[in-house]
Amino acid sequence: MKTFLLSGALLLLATSVSFSQQMTQTVRGQILDQDAKSPLIGATVQIVGTDPILGAVTDLDGNFRITNVPVGRASLFITYIGYEDKAMPNIQVNSAKEVVLNIDLVESIDKLDEVVVTAKKDKSEVLNEMALVSARSFSVEETQRYAGAINDPARMVSAFAGVNGDAQGNNDIVVRGNSSKGILWKLEGVEIPNPNHFANEGATGGPVNALNSNMLDNSDFFTGAFSPEYGNALSGVFDIKFKKGNNEQREYTTSLGVFGVDFTAEGPFKQGYNGSYIANYRYSSLQLLSDAGILDFNGVPKYQDGSFNIALPIGKKQYVTMFGLGGISNISQTETDEEDEDIVLSRGDFGARLGVVGVNHTYFINDNVFVRNSVTLSLSGQTSNYDMNEDTGFRDVEDIDLNKNSVRVASTLNYKLNAKNKFETGIIYSRLGYNAKVDLYNYETKTKDTWLDDKGNTGTLQAFGSWKLRFNEAWTMTSGVHYFLFALNNTQSVEPRVGLKYDLNSKQAFTAGFGLHSRLEPVSAYLAKQTQEDGSLLQPNKNLRTTKAAHYVVGFNQVLNQSTHLKLEAYYQQLYDVPVEKDASSSFSMINSSGAFVNESLVNEGTGRNYGVELTLEQYLNRGFYYMSTVSLYKSLYTAQDGIERTSTFDGNYIVNVIGGKEFKVGAADRNRVLFVNAKAALIGGQRYTPIDLEASRELGSEVRDDANPFSVKGDDVFFVNLAIGTRKNRKKTTSEFKIDVTNVTNNQALVNEYFVAGTGNIVKSYQLAMLPNIVYTLKF
Template sequence: MKFLHILFTALLLQSINLQAQNKETALVNNQAVSQTIKGTVIDKSTKLPLSGVTIKLSAGESSRELSSDQWGAFRINGVGIGRYVLEASLVGYKKLTLSELLITSGKESVLALEMEYQSNDLDEVVVIGGADRKPLNQMAMTSGRSFSPEETNRYAGAAFDPARMAQSFAGVVAAGDNNEIIVRGNSPKSLQWRLEGIEIVNPNHFGNEGSSGGGISMLNTTVLSTSDFYTGGLAAEYGNALSGAFDLKFRKGNTEKKEFALTTGILGVGATLEGPFSKGSNASYLISYRYSSLSLLEKAGLSVASDGVPKYQDLSFNFVMPTARAGTFSLFGIGGLSNINDKAERDNTTWKERFDGRDAKFGYDAGSVGLKHLFIAGKKVYFNNIISYSASRSSFTVDSLTTSYQAILRDKSLNDNSTIRYAGSMNYSINPANTIRAGINASFLGFNIFTENFDPLSNSLRELVNQKGNTSSYDAFIQHRAQISSKLTLNTGVHANYFRLSDSWSIEPRFGINWQIAADQQLSFGTGVYSRLEPLSYYYAKDRLFPAQNSAQLKPTKSAQATIAYEKQFNNNLKFKTEAYYQHLYDVPVSVDPNINFSLLDVSDHSAIYSSSYRQLVNKGTGRNYGIEFSVEKPLSSGYYFMLSSSLFDSKFKALSKQEFNTGFNTNYVANLITGKEWKTGKNQNNLFGMNAKLIYAGGRKYSPVNLAESIRLDQEVIDESRVNTLTTDPYVRVDFSASYRINSKKVGHFIIMDIQNVINRENVMGMHFNPSKRIMEERTWTGIIPTLNYRIEF
């Protein structure tokens, strides 16, 4: 801690001595350091290029203007290094503004702009700048926002991870040390990940079966483009999600020149390559690979951890191949391998507890690859078809060691899942004010799941799951977006799902309306029905009392939601937003035993099948989440930014007993503050120094009292079923801090960032648990301080 205080003080003194940011960067840089901005502008509804769009690039009092050509392309050479505001305007379209555009020396800025039709009876409007984070998907209704890779890099505690960045948004609570998030009181497993328009496997290292997060993200922000995040209000095209969704987009590689980025740091050592396949070609490649730094140090013979070294590697790629007449093809994918091998000390005199004398191996391998085809059939219609393959393997093995160090199997779990998916859609623009989108999806699921663990009652291993097979799920949707006037926009649609394993149908209507009350105010309302498949291990897990039975006929969990939102734009760079919501969950899988208050709303992955309270499941449970959220956001302008968000909510479930309990995710409240400041520095003011901070203050997690006498008798934790989640830990408090320095040389860019999570080293309590070795109750805490340091060079 003393070192961290010294480092923090040094950085603070450095920032005080930096030259003040008195002058905006010159638009035409007469110095040696300059860069190119280029891109294309298309119609959001038709995907056709827009010519004659006025592109205005400004910084302070200076500005430059030009127009897009007949292919919608534009190019600005000789742009000085720094931050800019870029505006795109065309009669009949809403003005598009990018207020945080960062120009660096090591990489060209390549923009893909999509402009949206605006009714001709538009009143005078406020030009919304960076504070407007509306989703890219024009069919979105409520509870969504876009985010940029640059934001992900900048936020303190984000560690280049979109999920950790999202922990700062209203309605979101950190679920623990990993990057799982609680969205409006829902289980983290109810979140969906999508890439390029199709569902993908959980893209996080060290994830469990059925989880949506993990210890480290597989995503590399160097390949991401601006993407969407939703906490509800999903349009009809989204299926298999109860709470929210990450709808990620990969950017296209540079089509004119080769560019490289090399990264090294605690998070890993990696490289990103991009460029055209051939000179003069519009086809491009984008590839990123990363390998665990700690694993490399171990291979070099250095001892870096006493409890097992986390080993991981990941790969992301996007190959884009336009054709003259057949449309645009793209091959994209993301995948990663991760494992940790924690071996017990081979000196039994040091063993103080049972866990000290065990070897544990954990692994999670996952990946998704897809082939996408976009075909523009005319001025009104385009088709999008995607075929993808996803696979994941989650494994876990624990061996108990004898005093002679012989291994005796205690727990073993292996979950292999694979999915072939097809997603096809048609987008038809009836006229500029009316768009219809319809599509079908098919998912063919294969699985091989096995779990066994030690049963202290029989003093032997007991099989919990052992099933191999396949099933399928089919979806169809249609949705209509109508801009009735400049003030009123209507989104309606319906989603249908058929799940073959349970032979069940789900018809899910969706409705959303947006009313522009005034030029700077709007009111939105969205409602709909949603469903999500549970982890397949629950469908086949054996009942502890009746091993011959399982829950294979389970239907998907369903949810009916309604949200009302109000936004107020105070100026171009400050926005207030509040949302109130209610969510009714039904057809929730719960225990068939009315004396066991077990619900899948109360777990985050498949690990609950280990619980002594697990029983055969039936779709007779319910739940409810409701709350209100507030946020005030100022994007990065004039060298600083901030966002203050807060949420008040309640999250409950009912099992067969009909008694209502808190979910374990019901923290009741959370408040977040993120802020940061940038300073220009260097001889020609080409470099940037930044400092960022984040404060999280959330209610304590709920947990259940333990029946200590029964736990001691059975040698395993037994909770009091009549008082599930009636206890609350102390509030969760965390402060994150980051400092970055960006150096812009003539043709090379350097980026150094130090990110410290939990800088105050507070070990937040997550609950109490039974320690079978000591036969007492003990606190379970989250990790303390986590410092990281990373360096990236771009050229």
Template sequence: MKTKHCIVIYLLILLGNIPANALSINTQYYQTIRGKLIDHETKQALIGANIVILNSEPFKGTASDIDGNFILEKVKIGRVSLFISCMGYEAKTIANIEVGSAKQIILEIELVESVTNIQEVKVYPKTAKHETLNKMASVSGQAFTVEETSRYSGALNDPARMVSAYAGVSSDGEGSNEIIVRGNSPKGIQWRLEGVEIPNPNHFADEGSTGGAVNALNSNLLRNSDFFTGAFTAEYGNAYSGIFDINLRSGNNAKHEQTFGFSTMGMDFTLEGPLKKGYSGSYLANYRYSSLELLNNAGVIDFDGIPKYQDGSFKLVLPTKKAGKFTFFGLFGKSNMINKEENDEETITLGKNKIESNLNIVGVTNLLSLGKKSYLKNTLAWSATNSKYQSEILGDDNMMFSALQEKYQHDYLKFNSTFNTKLNAKNSLKVGLQFTRLGFDINSKNDFKNSGSFITDVDSDGNSHFIQSFVNWKYRITSQLSLVTGVHASYFALNDDYSIEPRAGLKYKFLSNQSISFGFGVHSKLESLSTYFIQQNNENNIPYKPNKDLKMSKAKHYVIGYNNQLNHNLHFKAEAYYQDLYHLAVENDPKSKIVLLDIKEGLADYDFVNKGTGKNYGVELSLERFFFNNFYYLFTGSLYQSKFTALDGIERNSRYNGNYTANLLIGKEYKVGKKGLNRTGWNAKITYRGGQYYTPVDLTKSREAGETIYKENSEFSKQGDDLFILNLTFNYKINRKKIRHEFKLDLKNATNNQAKILERYNKATREIENGEQLSLLPSLYYILYF
């Protein structure tokens, strides 16, 4: 890529948009902070809660009204921290809210009822940023903010890339945003949106994968969300590795606001505001279009194939007086790319690959209060994905021929119903039912030898059902000790498979700033639907489907954790875990080493049986200084092992057994101008981790077959190079009256380190080539808030 052009263009844009008086501004700008306070368990409004801006001069505070709403007007722009207290509830601090001149700050704050009688009120503001939004979780959870998604270097406004900074989490070295948790396959990740499981929300996603090149979820629409790495509570099923529990924010219901953004990744528009005057409903909508083709044609970047994509998302909030609150949400994505493989002189096309994919998600949620202590939440959602892949190769007759044709269509109709009740301050109960109709139309065929006759790997269409239910009980024994128990049950109608999964978590706060926690859970996950319908021929050359009765893969999670809030800005966390994996799908061959979880993407064309086992174990450390006085850092490190055993009975390293990973995130922000109205800053992320394992290619057999053939008995026998990645980000934010400009330069792999991570066979050149980590990728951003 022509990175020097990117840097020059960024500097020209930045210099051309900074007004001459940017450093000598005498005007003070203000903004409004609005929001609503509710009980965490019942979702009821909290009346008379106090909301105070810490260290404000003069003092600024307010109280929530009869509907739980509050408003803080004429707040100086910059960063502020809120302290919220309410009689009978645990106090809460929301630290370092970035207040700009263009957009109001809209918050929805949940407080947890205190289990002890209040005799004397003492204010000790403590930041609990590390605590998850889901208070049922005891271990292995991390809340993240939208601001972190845009601030962390290398995240590219993508929550999937952002969480790779957390302890025990790593990503794919080739540049995909796949999430590897504690040595588990990315296949074990579950994505959720507004409380319902969704398909892989990434552009250019492969069959069976949970990652991709670009996330279709735009960070402009996200609100604070949770990410879990193990021992999930009972409400989460169909996952054994990690849970991405994403929430969309509500639009501003008092003022119309807009955001325009342009970057090397694309351009986007966001609109939000009230539906009508005097009504508390709101709308929020976003559309994004890829601009990579424009930049490639201009010579700024250079791709072998141009990724083209567009996506949109929305959220409508419609409160009613008697029927509760209705929320409509949606996410749409469309992407395609044509990739050409050419000879060294770029005069002859040796191969051509065409990729097309579509994503559609729409849903409606109703949140209905049932008295003062209970609520019922029902969600109906429909989602669909459609992926097509075509590969052409230059034949011996110098004519292109079709070598591979694949089509994967999936549609899901989901209904979720959850009932939550707070029996008293100590006891709460949550139960739920989840029904999913799974539709599919799958076809894959190949002719790598140019025989004129395609071999069919899978050709199935139809539907099935997946039913899940759960019960969660939280018992707050004392204000220091809490116990969460539950059970999750699931049933897959395709092959009558079922799973009963007990879960438990215990948290003990033995000092005011320190706690220990324990977690246990049994977890399971369905395989990709295409795996169940793989077609093979028996000894009589009659097609059959060997995997139709394949059962769910399972894992038992054991976790022990320690938390220490060293001071109100510094937090230390340590966890040790052991995961017992069983019922794993392995090839039905006593000599084989093939484990389904090691197959990263694409069609798993093997005869599998559920006789594999595995284990993951390790320790994780995190030290985080929350953003305070314009400075933050986060250090995470983990040591781990990830092993699998196939039918040959020999324990081996899994593909994802990197053994260790370490991250350092650090950043500093500076006030610019006489009154500090503008901001500039830098952020860095340094990553060093062990390489993943890969299988070497058998060149002779690959040439004979016309496709990649790996060396027999050598599955994942070689380890890739250790990876060093330095990501750097520089930004500048300019506040004007009702308008805000933001400029950002993000350098991913700034040192252009090129570690070898795998081998692949190039069908066009008929040679083995090394797969290397993603090279230097500069990304430019301009965002206008108005």
């Protein structure tokens, strides 16, 4: 009876949908037990706000189908005896593509007592049920909706509390004052290389993401105190999921924009079989124009990427998926004299590549136990050649040819004992191969030095165990341990973790979490070579241990109404075993590195501290309107071998974000046209940098920083406004969208850093990314 009353209340609150002269579409999917992933038979699904009510009941495989759903926004309400009710508001329904959903329900603990469950959509509730703190789910629609995100999940999450991007244009993600190299990328449950074009060694970001939003399903992002399954991560985790293709009909998406031309196809392999495929290919628009001879300027960025996901169910108990991601990128640039463009000061060519293919096999032993095994192959690398013009001709300054590959084998066992207890345990082995040759010019000795010259392999072994215990409807605990072994030098790390959540009532909850975490440095740091006076090569860092951090988090969540919530989190992170230069007077620490080659002699004797508080006020899309405001106040400190605690380069102190948007129905009802406007405004504390010693730089012929005053200069506060406006129109079998998305519409120019240019002997100031318009036309059919 109470579920019926709740359904009625939702019907009164939801926006009514008029059927007159409206196009319709099918909404279907599968409903599973969240822990056991077994199908729920007889669950009820209804479209809120329809008259007469549209709904369906799941079949023997947990599948449901609702036809004749009006295009626009639809809200689902799902109920099942013995399980908590679930609401899924404001799902976009268009005329071109069916809506196919995979929905998990949580089994109720107090089955014998009558429990009132308030259905709500809380994005602090992530797909990974083991995560209770510092976690957020995001949808593919959000990557396409947020102004300035450019359909990139890395740029989108920069609007979340505690997260900062790169003011100069890369999508590097700085979480809670940590270096962006502490980010772990996972795809379909498996660790992958940096999925960005033009990626530097050790970096986790880049100018353009190779992950296409048309391929993404709902995914998770974590900012601290990760659950036990996540290893080799220090600051944040992207847990990316590919969506499955439509297994009943063929559907296509094509788009043309400033950043690329791409095409996506999906569909069934054959009628009557539940298997499906989805594949995407993208080609750089600027490269296309350059290849056609229409565009010709210095430094055309050239890139292309592709991805696929193939789902192959085998009977009732087995499921196989095959997935892949690949990309190549290249840019060639020359620097000329400002007064005479015929004089070339320097020239360089940079290329990067990545590739991942994998197979996941899931076997359901019974309704409560399943095993997932996976095998993946991946590769990544970069080439770089840089020459500088001097009086005697061009000097060869940089020659890089770096190739890395990995084979990963993983197995995970999931066991749901009952509604209160779930266990998860797994093991991951990674064979890491490398073939690296790096030669860099030494301006002090006037010789070309070898920094890397190695070919071989090593490996890592990870194991974890997790236990989720729901004491009652109010108290939930996740606990476990992660083990990490680096075979190159037998470095080991045992990392206990625990998370708690207490639901004071249906609207208020307290959370707390603790975890030890570790992260490998880039393999190039371990293999780095130093040239000795006698010409021999020394590897000083082969025994370097992993950087470690202890994360402490407490939080409070307040549901203000059906679509609005408030979240407050405070955290403290103690970093230790940080690699620092083996010099008692040195202030160098890898804490301040975000990706580059190093050959300093390093020891694990550095420390660091990050602490802060974060506030999020958010209204999910409701009646065509949404907003989110986040405020982050924090400190980021480090201590190197000299024993002095200093602010790190990432100590910006504060981040304020305000985003929002509105959808308007325009024109006659039968035209099915929507106008949408999205905006983002941000104020970010300036990044710190070490000043340049100009005289020393001119004397050496290369940039020299004043290491006696590390990170003593704070760049300007960065302010920007992003604005996106567009229209979406549904026709009988197609949906088209036209969008203009402008980054930094006010063209604000905050000073971010300074660089020395050897060719001119002057300091050049570097500013935030200038105004950048992105025009995109998308057609779905």
